[in-house]
Amino acid sequence: MGILFTRMLSSVFGNREARILVLGLDNAGKTTILYRLHMGEVVSTIPTIGFNVETVQYNNIKLQVWDLGGQTSIRPYWRCYFPNTQAIIYVVDSSDTDRLVTAKEEFHAILEEDELKGAVVLVYANKQDLPGALDDAAITEALELHKIKNRQWTIFKTSAIKGEGLFEGLDWLSNTLKA
Amino acid sequence: MSGHDSKYFSTTKKGEIPELKEELNSQYKDKKKDAVKKVIAAMTVGKDVSSLFTDVVNCMQTENLELKKLVYLYLINYAKSQPDLAILAVNTFVKDSQDPNPLIRALAVRTMGCIRVDKITEYLCDPLQRCLKDDDPYVRKTAAICVAKLYDINAELVEDRGFLDTLKDLISDNNPMVVANAVAALAEIQENSTRPIFEITSHTLSKLLTALNECTEWGQVFILDALSRYKAADAREAENIVERVTPRLQHANCAVVLSAVKMILQQMELITSIDVVRNLCKKMAPPLVTLLSAEPEIQYVALRNINLIVQKRPTILAHEIKVFFCKYNDPIYVKMEKLEIMIKLASDRNVDQVLLEFKEYATEVDVDFVRKAVRAIGRCAIKLERAAERCISVLLELIKIKVNYVVQEAIIVIKDIFRRYPNTYESIIATLCESLDTLDEPEAKASMIWIIGEYAERIDNADELLESFLESFPEEPAMVQLQLLTATVKLFLKKPTEGPQQMIQVVLNNATVETDNPDLRDRAYIYWRLLSTDPEAAKDVVLAEKPVISDDSNSLDPSLLDELLANIATLSSVYHKPPETFVSRAKSTSTRQDDEEYADAVETGYSESPSYTVENPAVTSTSSSTVRQTGSAAPASSSAPTSPPAPVQDLLGDLIGLDNAIVPVDQPTASYGPALPVLLPSSTGQGLQISAQLVRRDGQVFYSLLLENSSQMVLDGFMIQFNKNTFGLAAAGPLQIPTLQPATSTRTLLPMVLFQNLSPGPPNSLLQVAVKNNQQPVWYFNDKIPLHIFFSEDGRMERTSFLETWKALPDSNEVAKDLLVAVIHSIDTTIEHLATANVFFVAKRKNANKDILYMSAKGPRGIPLLIELTAAVGVPGVKCAVKTPSPELAPLFFDAMENLLK
Structure with a gap:
């Protein structure tokens, strides 16, 4: 009851909160994206053993963004963060064609999760600045995004280093979440 | 039963944990913080809130220092129980160790050191490395201690990452607290290592001496302890060091004073100038005396240390005997220690005063104290020849009071005085005889x-x-x-x-x-x-x-004394025991090896029975007393045999009765006896190691077990279970293992019975064992059943019946195998050796260069085994043939023979 009430209130005042997970294989650029969104600059990162969490204010939505480590050893613990998640940002290294299959498998495994049934999905085809990076269509194909049913999703070409495409994605996300 | 009953199991009421979980995930910071506080409160009172691990860890990345500290506290407590999930905290540690706030950096590095989870230690090395070179001294000093903690978890990692060198560099740090902590960490590491790691050079020496004056009191203790281990190059250097340290004697903290005394005593060994030594002794007296005006507990510690000091350098306190006079309201433990020191300080000069005191004490009410006072008089008499007569007269006065225990105690010491001064004081015998009836x-x-x-x-x-x-x-x-x-x-x-x-x-x-x-x-x-x-x-x-005695009771062996003096201001100097006798962790690895070597050396023969000391009360108790030297003809009272010959062991084994020969836990038997194979290594058993073997003793099968607890927990409630096996082996009774404290081990012999839970199928030697206790999960391990443990003592066969049985069995019942690793070095020893395993010799003959032995044994259920061994003496390889009504046992039999003939 209480939660519902606060939600209604905050929607009246146009200030909503959402919990968002940033997932993806290791070295996809998740942490860089998080800090690009949070601080607007590129920070030097090391592999995330664990998680980072920051709040990003965008379009009247307060996004609590959780960046989870993508290493094989940490992926099993992603599920600890699934409850109450409104959106998933799935980051793919578009130049790492060898591991696209793994990225696809992990992606579809996430979508199977009961606790993420209501979450919308935003895919970042990241690292577009690198030569040989696949474009969004190719990534859509590789991740078999068309198989997604009963869920809102979209894909954006991004480059976290150059800051391209990230906020277009957030635009989509904030609009979708407000709706 | 209808399906509706399930409603009783589903309840709408949520438990405390789900409620907390919800609050922890709240978007409101205040609610979150309150929830974490509730979790910590529950943790403190002992409720298990480990299931909230991820939810609490998710609160870790916060600006709020209070919240962060609470989460860190939670992590320290539960990381060990959730080792897999602990990895989720790593990134936050890494971030916090780079936080602009030095308090947070230090907090992170301190907490990291407290998380003893192997999986994440490696990730914590980089932040630690950074913090060791941090700009802020508070962070550096915290990181220094963290290295010692890490060394305890993973010594190799510390060495590989070069932390030891970084730590040594910190000794030259410009901040005295960093120096002190680096010294403390290095000393701690040194204690747990057998290699020399921390050695003070003349360069570090001057750094330490400078830091000594500037750092906190506990830092001073660390530095002084380190300095006392430094071997000065010559007397001049020693004098210089001592001179720099002497002001510490005036410190208000007793620990600093005692450590300074220790350090000065150690360096004094090198100082040759008598004047300097005398001067130093003079300087050490007042601080030691001051310690005796502190609380009784501190007095006791001081007295125990002073007891050692006066044995080495009696001159320090020679003039201060008055401060050791007992006050009426001193606790008894302080009084007893003071008496001990008074005896040591008694001299011809002060003996009158001392005797007056002793006499006074002998009329007090506390029986133990009175007895000790009377003994003290006797020991003074033995120590100081010129005072002997006065002592005797005091004793006689005391006897006249006719308090029973005073009289008895007086007679005991007078006997010693007679031994010390023969033919001097016998005139008092008549007085003694008067009290004869009261002696009990x-x-x-x-x-x-x-x-x-x-x-x-x-x-x-x-x-x-x-x-x-x-x-x-x-x-x-x-x-x-x-x-x-x-x-x-x-x-x-x-x-x-x-x-x-x-x-x-x-x-x-x-x-x-x-x-x-x-x-x-x-x-x-x-x-x-x-x-x-x-x-x-x-x-x-x-x-x-008879040889004249001297008073050497209560004084320590010089080498032990030196060792204890080097440990002044530690528990060791209070116990008067070297540290390794009561600290099990220190250098445990080296002693372990010794045990194993010993165990190998005594492969045969067993000593499951407690190590026996033939009790001889007449000998054991009195130290300097004459009772033991009653004439020279007291051969039986020579000290107890430490290693009785083998037959005696067997006899004692019989006497003790092996049916219930369950060794009490405090018996030091763990290090004796043949080495049992390790079946459950401690790495698998969460610190519990189980070694075991089936053995045969006196016609019965036992499971000989050695349990070693290297975990941090007290383990109890041990139970054992055997899976179905070919011979139906099962425990005859419950496993009698007492509570197993950490770092202890226990041995036991579990009687076994046969044919209880037989497994179908062809015979095999597999024995599956499960052991459980109240603290850990059930452990499963596999053992092998050696067939020869079933060979019964009555397996000997006469030549004729052997022949008859052999003939009666069809040839198809004969199985042969070449035992390649077996070897017969000598016919006679082999026969003897096999007889101990109940394989009995029947006959032998020679064929070409080979010897052929015929032997018999009786297997389980009385199955006869007729054996033919063919071998050339000294050449490896024995052909073994066996004829038996149950040829399916042959493979197991060959295994057993190969083992016996190895």
Whole structure:
């Protein structure tokens, strides 16, 4: 009851909160994206053993963004963060064609999760600045995004280093979440 | 039962944990913080909130220092129980160790060190490395301690990452607290390592001495402890160091004072100038005296340390004996220690004063204290020849008070005084004899009887006096019996008249026929034979000159004393025991190896029974007293045999009764006996290691088990279960293992029964065992059943019946195998060796260069096994053939034979 009430209130005042997970294989650029969104600059990162969490204010939505480590050893613990998640940002290294299959498998495994049934999905085809990076269509194909049913999703070409495409994605996300 | 009953199990009411979980995930910071506080509160009172691990860890990345500290506290507590999830905290540690706030950096590095989870230690090395070189001294000093913690978790990692060198660099740090902590960390690491890691050079020496004056009191203790291990190059350097440290003696903190004293004592060894030494001694006295005005607990620690110091350098406190006089309201433990030191400081100069004090103490109410005071008088008499007479007169005065325990104690010490000053004070014997009837303690009785026997010629009614004791001879304690025996013999030798002759008959009869005590019996027999063969020789032996005694009780062996002095201001100097005797962690690896070597050396023979010390009360207790040297003819009272020969062991094994030969936990048996194979290594068993083997003892099968607890937990409630197996082996009773404290081990013999839970199928040797306790999950491990443990003692066969049985069995029942690793070095030893395993020799013959042995054994269910061994002596490879009604056992049999002939 209480939660519902606060939600209604905050929607009246146009200030909503959402919990968002940033997932993806290791070295996809998740942490860089998080800090690009949070601080607007590129920070030097090391592999995330664990998680980072920051709040990003965008379009009247307060996004609590959780960046989870993508290493094989940490992926099993992603599920600890699934409850109450409104959106998933799935980051793919578009130049790492060898591991696209793994990225696809992990992606579809996430979508199977009961606790993420209501979450919308935003895919970042990241690292577009690198030569040989696949474009969004190719990534859509590789991740078999068309198989997604009963869920809102979209894909954006991004480059976290150059800051391209990230906020277009957030635009989509904030609009979708407000709706 | 209808399906509706399920509603009783589903409830709408949420438990505390789900409620907390919800609050932890709240978007409101205040609610979150409150929730974490609730979790910590629950944790503190002992509720298990480990299931909230991820939810709490998710609160870790916060600006709020209070919240962060709470989460860190939670992590320290539960990381060990959630080792997999602990990895989620790593990134936050890494971030926090780079936080602009030095408090947070230090907090992160301190918490990291407290999380003892192998999986994440490696990730924490980089942040630690950074923090060791941090700009802020507070972070550096915290990181220094963290290295020592990490070393305890993973020593190799610390060495590989070069942390030790970084730590050594920190000794030259410009901040004294960093220096002190680096020293503390290095000293701690050194204690757990066998290699030299921390050695002070002349360069670091000056750094340490500078830091000493500037750092906190506890930092000073670390530095002083390190300095006391430094070996100065020469007397000059030692003097310089001491000079720099002397001001520490005035410090208000007792730990600093004691550490400074320790350090000065160590360096004084090198100082040659008598003036300097005398000067230093003078300087050390006042601070030591000051320690005695602190609380009683601190007084006690100080007294124990002073006890060591005065043994090494009596001059320091020679003039201060008055401060050791007992106050009426001192606790008893302080009084006892003060007495000890008073005896050590007593000299011709102060003995009058001291005796007055002792006499006063001897009239107090506390029995133990009074006894000790009386003994103290005696020890003064023995120590100070010129005071002996005054001591005697004080003792006589005390005897006149006629307080029972004072009299008895006085008689005990007077006996020692007689030994020390023969033919000087015998005039008082008459007074002593007056108190004869009141004696009821064994030691006092024994002392009095010794006096009567020793001076029988001067005591007119010595025979009557002794006779009065003889009536109760069988009921007396062994100590008194031994003295009675010797005293009667002395009396007889001194007065070979009719009375004593009758007495000696009675005594010898009692001591040889009626007694169970082997010491008494042996001593009586020796006297008997001496007296019956050559009474003159008996006189020479029994009445021989005795060596004069000196007061060496309660003083320590010089090498031990030096070791303890090096450990002043630690528990070791309070216990008066070297650290390795009560700290099990230190250098445990090296002792472990010794044990294994020892175990290998005694492959055969067993000692499951407790290590026996043949009790000899007459000998064991008194230290300087004469009781043990009653004449030179006391052979039986030589100290207990430490390593009895093998047959005695067997005999004792029988006596003890192996059915319930369950070794108590405090018996130091763990290091003895043959090495058992390790079946559950401690790495698998969360610190519990189980070694076990099936053995046969006295016709019964036992499971010999060794359990070692290297975990941090107390383990109890042990149970054991065996899976179905070919021979149906099962435990005959419950596993009797007492509570297993951390870092202890216990051995036990579990009686086994056969044919209980038989498994179908062809015979195999697999034995699956499960062991559980109240603290850990159930452990499963596999063992092998060696067939020869079933060979029964009655398996010997006559030649004729062997032949008949052999012929009666069809040839198809004969199986043969070449045992390649087996070897027969000598026919006779092999036969002997096999006989101990109940494989009995029947006949042998020679064929070309080979020997053929025929042997028999009786397997489980009485199945006969007829064996033919063919081999060339000394050449590896034995052909083994077996003929039996149950040839399916043959593979197991060959395994057993190969084992036996290895």
